[in-house]
Amino acid sequence: MCQGERDKATDSDRDVKQSICEEVVERDQGACQDCGRAAHDPHHVIPKSWFGKKNKHLCERKENIICLCREHHNQAHTKAARVRHLTLLRERYNYVYDSQPWIGALGEAYPVD
Numbered sequence: 001m002c003q004g005e006r007d008k009a010t011d012s013d014r015d016v017k018q019s020i021c022e023e024v025v026e027r028d029q030g031a032c033q034d035c036g037r038a039a040h041d042p043h044h045v046i047p048k049s050w051f052g053k054k055n056k057h058l059c060e061r062k063e064n065i066i067c068l069c070r071e072h073h074n075q076a077h078t079k080a081a082r083v084r085h086l087t088l089l090r091e092r093y094n095y096v097y098d099s100q101p102w103i104g105a106l107g108e109a110y111p112v113d
């Protein structure tokens with residue numbers, strides 16, 4: 001699944017490491033987190049370029065990767081979608097983002113408690 005047809009993936013989704021990919025697919029049970037259909041695309045919720053040089057490695061954590069079907073992946077590269085997915089991951093898996101050094105890139109769009 002991880003090596004599937006990802007020709008249309010934008011940003012740095014192609015860089016998702018196999019080990020992280022497997023972990024995320026298992027977490028999401030291979031289902032698109034938007035619609036529940038089979039998911040073929042691991043997607044970086046926040047793109048690498050938003051992390052800055054120093055924090056780039058944080059992009060490749062499971063907290064920042066979500067399984068999506070092709071259709072929802074194609075709609076996932078807007079700021080609104082990124083905030084929505086981050087919120088979804090936070091609620092579904094109790095991830096904590098508020099203290100992440102890169103969260104500021106989202107500005108007021110991200111609802112920090």
Ligand SMILES: [Zn+2]
Nearest residue numbers: 032035069072
């Ligand atoms: Zn979907």
Ligand SMILES: [Zn+2]
Nearest residue numbers: 010013043044
């Ligand atoms: Zn993507």
